[in-house]
Amino acid sequence: MKSDRRGSTWRLATTLAVLTVAAIGLAGCSGEVSAVDRASARVSAKEKAVTAAETALAAASGEFCGASKDYITALDRYADILNDTAPTVGDVRDAGSDLAEPREGAVEGAQAAVEAQEDLAVAQQELADAQAALAAAQAGSTAEPEEATPPPASTPLAPTASVERVKRAESEFASAEAAVTDDTPLREASELFNSAAVALELAWLRLFVDAGCITDEQKAQAEAAVSAYTSALQQDLTTTGHYTGAIDGIYGPMTVQAVEDLQTANDLPVTGTVDKATAEALQAELVAVGGAAAQESVASTAAVQQTLKLVGFWDGPVDGVWTPELTEAVMAFQTELGVEPTGAVDAVTIAAFEQALAELEAAASPTPTPTPSATQ
Structure with a gap:
């Protein structure tokens, strides 16, 4: 042995x-x-x-x-x-x-x-x-x-x-x-x-x-990714009425209880962790709740997915669902652009998105052909 x-x-x-x-x-x-x-x-x-x-x-x-x-x-x-x-x-x-x-x-x-x-x-x-x-x-x-x-x-x-x-x-x-x-x-x-x-x-x-x-560096990156994912999860659970705590990115007892309540309400195995069926149930509740908050959450996530797809950092679906893989993609994009890899889309990252898209648009635009008057 x-x-x-x-x-x-x-x-x-x-x-x-x-x-x-x-x-x-x-x-x-x-x-x-x-x-x-x-x-x-x-x-x-x-x-x-x-x-x-x-x-x-x-x-x-x-x-x-x-x-x-x-x-x-x-x-x-x-x-x-x-x-x-x-x-x-x-x-x-x-x-x-x-x-x-x-x-x-x-x-x-x-x-x-x-x-x-x-x-x-x-x-x-x-x-x-x-x-x-x-x-x-x-x-x-x-x-x-x-x-x-x-x-x-x-x-x-x-x-x-x-x-x-x-x-x-x-x-x-x-x-x-x-x-x-x-x-x-x-x-x-x-x-x-x-x-x-x-x-x-x-x-x-x-x-x-x-x-x-x-390593300590890998641990810090993992904790940042988990925090960003948990914050997004807490916000969605708040929107659907399952969570009343602070949006602090900490997967603590209140978050676990909120996930368990969501699973119980949807007749799912009660584990306190988010699997595929639980994520789908949460997304369905967000759509059912409707309103600006739910729609904004889906729309903004889809926008991030679409932007990352355009710049080559996302090959998943553009479905408005925030996943750990999407957090990793955001962090990879942030690292590439020299932005702190937090996994969260803040003002600095949005500016980086806009700059990258502007560069893509410029590269895609044909170079204008000089006219005779312009060369005289």
Whole structure:
């Protein structure tokens, strides 16, 4: 198993440490070896064991990040298939088996990383004990050294809440998969499975970020995109009467409750996350509400989509629906033009849009042919 391979480096370092101390003890049979020398050698060996454990943890963490990214990609790809095609009940049921291998890799990677962290904690404690014994030997004490103060508890690879969220989402996903049978209506099967898949993908994404699998810059960009998307969602939920909180871009308890209320009102699986069916239900309510606010929201989003399509940054539909992909497209356009990539369409971005469109119009206009009078 991966965890066995991961632990081999640490166990080898521990074995070498034991052999080093034993060799010094045997050397004492032919020559005097002081207690300080023995204690110093033990400290040196334990330092090597800690270094090996740190290397093993770094490798295990890297494997976890890679495996979890593969799993998230697989979840996202399968959600796209369900959204972009007309799936059969069989397609929905087969999704579980298609996702089994990447899921296993991600779970094994997480377990190996946790075990590597535990091994490092043991190695650090043994080093602290060895250092305490060396200090006692150097002080000339013949008494048994007191047990060293345990090193500070290591920071978990990810917050407990993120781990528990993944476990809960995995359980709900498995339940959704088991609930789909040949007799399940297609619409119900697709909605049930897709909602569970989206919730599971979001849970793993949170764990992926919390475990340090992305850079600080990537994290800042992701948070900006999520904030922009959430603000737009909160505005639409406010328009449809499901949300009464502040438009602050924070996907907190009030936003989750508003999404759940929307799902309940439309007889959808209640997850608190926005999947395809939930987004369609929200859009339908916006259209039903009508009024300037709803129409303006759809019209302005469609305008952004159309503009991005003209300048080559959007290949999706011009349907007035703001999606995470649209936020990414806005950020890519902003980056290209040297505008801060917030994902939100502010005054600076609008000015950049206008400039880009003016340049496109100028490039498309034919160059006027000089007239005789103009050349005389």
